Amino acid sequence: MAVTARKIFRSAIYLLFSLIGIAALYFWMNVEFIAAVQIVVYVGGIVVLIIFSIFLTHDSSADMKKPNLISALFSAFAVSFACALVVLFITNHTFIPSSNAVIEPSVKNIGRQMLSTTEHGFMLPFEVVSMLLLAAMIGSIVIALKTKPKV
Amino acid sequence: MNEIGLTQVLIVSTILFFIGVYGFLTRRNMITMLMSIELILNSININFVAFNKYLYADKLDGTFFTIFIITIAAAEASVAIAIIIHLYRNLKSIDVDDADMMKF
Numbered sequence: 260m261a262v263t264a265r266k267i268f269r270s271a272i273y274l275l276f277s278l279i280g281i282a283a284l285y286f287w288m289n290v291e292f293i294a295a296v297q298i299v300v301y302v303g304g305i306v307v308l309i310i311f312s313i314f315l316t317h318d319s320s321a322d323m324k325k326p327n328l329i330s331a332l333f334s335a336f337a338v339s340f341a342c343a344l345v346v347l348f349i350t351n352h353t354f355i356p357s358s359n360a361v362i363e364p365s366v367k368n369i370g371r372q373m374l375s376t377t378e379h380g381f382m383l384p385f386e387v388v389s390m391l392l393l394a395a396m397i398g399s400i401v402i403a404l405k406t407k408p409k410v
Numbered sequence: 411m412n413e414i415g416l417t418q419v420l421i422v423s424t425i426l427f428f429i430g431v432y433g434f435l436t437r438r439n440m441i442t443m444l445m446s447i448e449l450i451l452n453s454i455n456i457n458f459v460a461f462n463k464y465l466y467a468d469k470l471d472g473t474f475f476t477i478f479i480i481t482i483a484a485a486e487a488s489v490a491i492a493i494i495i496h497l498y499r500n501l502k503s504i505d506v507d508d509a510d511m512m513k514f
Contacts, residue, residue, distance in 0.1 A: 267442060274445045277426075281452050284422070288463050293455075293476050300480050305448060305487050312491045313441060316498045334435035342428040349420045354465055362468055369473060381474050388481050395485035399492035 267313055275306045292369055416464040419456065426453035438506055440494050444487060451483045 278301045285294035362368055430449035437443050455476045462472025501508055 267439065270442055270445065274448065277449065278452065281426075281456060284419070284456060285459060288419070288459055290459055290463065290473065293459060293473060296477060296480055297455075300484055301448070301452075304484060308487060308491055309441060309445060312494060315495055316441070331436045334432055338428045338432045338435070341431075342424060345424045345428075346421055349417055349424065354416055362470055369470060369477075384474075384478060388478055392481065392485055395489050399488045402489070402492040402496050 268310070271306065271310050271313060274309070275302060278302050278306065292365070416460055419460040419464075423453040423456040423460070426456070440490075440497075440506060443506070444490050444494075448483065448487070451479060455479055 278297070282294045282297040282302070285291075285297055427450055430446045430453065433446035433449065434443055437446065458472040458476045458479070462469065466472070
């Protein structure tokens, strides 16, 4: 429904509910830290950002244009065909789980491996991602800045 | 097949991915296209976590990839929304068909 609703605000609310459902799926798979990050970043951050940008750019009661019927039909056909193909592959494939000792995905293990500088540590990607976030923040401020009219 | 395992989770994420692709193909509004991209990235995150849990429970790599993908998605959404707002100031519209000043 997040991709078919005519009103853009309702579409954003449907997106919110599907993101909460994905967080519930993470809780069900026992990865509580990812579920918490999902709720904080997506539900608390991105959806609020999207709703604010809708308010800034839209008349919230206006309907969106209907998609072109032929293009909607063709993309629905292609998407359902590809989806059926992938589901067929998944159901026919047998997965072989590895039999090594299980590491609990707890916050302690995640934090210890994320900040370790040994062979399997993730220190370098962590730093790179922090630089990327800084660059994105500065870039979005610069882009959205109002240019002063020249006197 | 009564037990919920890796296959069922992968089917859910596949359906979510293709719903996102359908929205990306049919919508002509930049914000809703951005929302479709968020759906696609979320389905990929579900795949990473499911493979990590069911096949390679001795590693944490899928969890780390998921965390980094969430971070990059947040950065991408903020930059995209800044671009959309700037474009709206110039064009008074956020329809992708109106942003054709770079068309040859």
